Every structure is written in C-alpha cells, then in structure tokens.
Amino acid sequence: MTEPALKLVQVEKTFGKVRAVDQVSLDVGQGEFFSLLGPSGSGKTTLLRIIAGLETPGNGRVHVGGRDVTRLPPYARGIGMVFQDFLLFPHKIVAENITFPLKMQKLPASKKKEQLDWVLGLVRMEGFENRYPHQLSGGQKQRVALARGLVARPDILLLDEPLANLDLELRKEMEVEMRRFQAELEIPFIYVTHNQEEALTLSSRMAVMHEGKFEQVGAKLDLYNRPNTRFVASFLGSPNHILGRMKRVENDIAILDWKGLDLRIPTPSNSKTGDKIDYFLKHEKILIQPLREADLSRGKNRFECTLRDIIFKGQHSDYFVVLKNGEELVGSVAVDPQSLKIRQTVEVSWLPQDGDAFLAENN
Numbered sequence: 001m002t003e004p005a006l007k008l009v010q011v012e013k014t015f016g017k018v019r020a021v022d023q024v025s026l027d028v029g030q031g032e033f034f035s036l037l038g039p040s041g042s043g044k045t046t047l048l049r050i051i052a053g054l055e056t057p058g059n060g061r062v063h064v065g066g067r068d069v070t071r072l073p074p075y076a077r078g079i080g081m082v083f084q085d086f087l088l089f090p091h092k093i094v095a096e097n098i099t100f101p102l103k104m105q106k107l108p109a110s111k112k113k114e115q116l117d118w119v120l121g122l123v124r125m126e127g128f129e130n131r132y133p134h135q136l137s138g139g140q141k142q143r144v145a146l147a148r149g150l151v152a153r154p155d156i157l158l159l160d161e162p163l164a165n166l167d168l169e170l171r172k173e174m175e176v177e178m179r180r181f182q183a184e185l186e187i188p189f190i191y192v193t194h195n196q197e198e199a200l201t202l203s204s205r206m207a208v209m210h211e212g213k214f215e216q217v218g219a220k221l222d223l224y225n226r227p228n229t230r231f232v233a234s235f236l237g238s239p240n241h242i243l244g245r246m247k248r249v250e251n252d253i254a255i256l257d258w259k260g261l262d263l264r265i266p267t268p269s270n271s272k273t274g275d276k277i278d279y280f281l282k283h284e285k286i287l288i289q290p291l292r293e294a295d296l297s298r299g300k301n302r303f304e305c306t307l308r309d310i311i312f313k314g315q316h317s318d319y320f321v322v323l324k325n326g327e328e329l330v331g332s333v334a335v336d337p338q339s340l341k342i343r344q345t346v347e348v349s350w351l352p353q354d355g356d357a358f359l360a361e362n363n
C-alpha cells in the first residue's frame with residue numbers, strides 16, 4: 001500500500017487555555033488539492049504551521065511521504081510554503097527572493113540556475129529575474145512567492161490564504177493558475193482559506209474546521225450537498241436558516257411548525273415531537289414562480305408569499321420573499337424571471353430533502 005503524501009495523527013496544540021488544534025488526524029494523497037476551510041480563529045493557520053515545522057505540536061505526529069518529520073526543522077521536511085502577505089525581501093531582486101530556500105541545500109550555481117529557470121517558466125515570470133519587489137504588481141509578487149515555495153521541488157506545498165491580498169479579478173485569474181500549477185506538479189497542495197468559494201473552486205477534498213477540530217472531511221461535493229453537522233450546514237453555501245419545532249414524524253419525513261406554517265423536512269436523527277430543529281436551505285434549492293391555482297408540487301414544500309426585492313447579481317438574481325408567517329427567504333432560481341415584479345404574489349417550492357435538518361443546540 002502506498003503511503004499518503006501527508007499523514008497527521010492526533011495532532012494537538014494548546015496556547016494557554018485555547019485549544020487551537022484539537023486531535024486532528026488526516027491523510028492527504030499524492031496530487032490532491034486539499035483545503036482547510038473555517039472561520040477566523042478555527043485553527044487553520046496553526047495546523048498549517050505545525051505541518052510546516054514552524055510550530056511544535058503538544059501531541060501527535062506529522063508524517064511526510066511515510067517519514068515521521070515531527071521533530072525535524074522546517075527546511076528538512078521537503079515542504080514549500082506560500083503566505084498571504086508574500087513576505088518577499090524588499091532589497092533582494094526576484095531571482096534572489098526565489099532561490100532563497102535553496103541556500104540550505106548548498107547546490108552548485110548551475111543547478112540553482114536550472115531550478116530558477118524551471119520555476120520562472122512555471123509561474124510565467126521569465127524576464128523579471130532582476131526586478132525588485134516594489135517594481136512588481138500584486139499578482140506578480142504572488143507569483144514570485146509561489147515560485148519561492150516551489151523552487152526546491154517540495155513534496156508538499158502549503159498555502160496560507162495566498163490570494164487574500166489580491167483584488168477579485170486577479171484572484172479569479174490566480175485560482176485558475178493555481179489549479180494549473182498543481183496539475184502540472186502532481187504534488188499535494190494544502191490550502192488554508194476562510195473563503196468557501198475559493199475552497200470549493202480549487203480543491204478536490206476539504207476539511208471544515210471549527211474550534212480546532214475537523215467538523216467534516218471529504219470530497220467537496222459531499223460536504224456541500226451532505227453536511228454532517230449543523231455547523232457545516234450553516235457554514236457552506238450561506239443558506240437560509242429556518243428554526244422550528246417538531247410537530248410529528250411521518251417515517252423519514254417530519255412536519256415542523258415554522259411559526260404557524262407546516263414545513264416538511266427530513267427527520268433529523270434522535271429527534272422527537274416538541275424538539276427545536278434547525279433547517280438549512282440553500283438559495284439555489286428554492287424555486288420561485290408566479291402563484292398557480294392548483295398545487296402541482298407533489299411532496300414538496302409550497303408556500304404563497306410576496307416578492308419583496310430582486311437583486312441582480314450578474315449570473316443570477318437573489319429573490320427575497322416574505323411568507324405568510326412574516327419570515328423571509330432568499331431564493332435564486334426563478335421560472336420565467338422576466339415576468340416577476342416586486343410586490344407580486346408568488347409561490348416558492350422545494351423538496352424536504354433539499355435542506356439539511358439538525359437538532360437545535362439549545363433544546
């Protein structure tokens with residue numbers, strides 16, 4: 001059996017009373033683009049720094065390519081790193097900035113030049129070798145930072161919010177480039193971000209972190225479509241949050257009292273009549289259309305409501321509707337959108353299974 005490129009075993013790190021990383025175990029395979037996603041303070045950077053060797057774990061082991069590197073210094077781990085704020089030396093030219101990590105390797109000058117030329121080609125920065133960082137654009141600085149992370153041909157590349165300081169257009173361009181680098185190099189990229197769109201765009205698998213723990217790890221589509229926990233369901237996709245009380249259970253579909261409206265939901269595990277339930281419903285799951293006389297929705301949730309606002313977002317619009325119980329929902333899929341007018345009566349519909357239901361925290 002081949003060893004995973006990166007293996008974490010029960011890694012822990014505490015700062016005073018804060019458990020920054022709490023019993024994290026993970027296998028990342030060769031050639032995977034893996035993202036660590038989570039809100040600020042969830043422990044992503046601390047975990048990345050432990051992998052890099054910039055932080056010592058209180059407990060647990062870090063293995064790279066089957067080798068236990070837990071006690072090895074950063075330069076001996078075969079790991080490259082790229083940071084958010086580039087961290088380029090202002091008084092060194094691009095070539096010196098990029099080849100800095102090769103210093104520890106004591107390579108002959110010809111080999112160093114070969115590595116530099118290779119990586120400049122990869123990040124498409126040929127011809128910029130003699131410039132100083134202040135003579136580069138933000139995107140070019142980020143390419144230099146990437147080149148520095150890759151010049152020693154690491155076994156793994158760690159990236160800590162590398163695109164956070166770039167404007168939106170450049171970020172989109174660099175996302176495409178990042179996927180290209182990764183596909184060409186076939187080494188794992190471990191990518192830290194709090195931007196879910198970025199994590200979903202870039203990665204094959206990801207972990208959602210919360211209070212130092214992995215809430216869920218898996219293929220991005222699984223996390224997005226089948227969140228295991230309340231936290232993951234609320235964090236991914238910025239869904240509508242519906243809070244109701246369980247009225248009755250009819251096999252795997254339950255009826256929730258949502259402020260006077262009956263809502264059909266998948267029955268959450270361990271729930272019973274009277275429990276408070278959180279139901280998370282992504283915008284793209286709600287269908288909005290002019291009100292029809294007959295109920296053709298067959299097993300769906302279907303509610304009459306008033307269209308309060310339409311916000312055009314380019315590729316889609318957000319439709320804000322107010323239901324008869326006074327609650328508001330946001331949907332992004334409309335039948336015949338041209339015909340919809342603000343203040344019009346419309347209907348919204350979706351299947352119970354389109355949302356994710358969990359026992360509320362304070363039952």
Ligand code: ATP
Nearest residue numbers: 015018020038039040041042043044045046047194
């Ligand atoms: P962000 O997205 O804001 O960078 P993060 O998910 O990367 O957040 P970490 O930087 O890993 O989170 O921090 C996790 C927790 O550990 C936080 O509560 C933070 O305050 C704490 N922490 C991190 N580094 C230190 C340190 N050197 N000393 C004390 N506490 C720390």
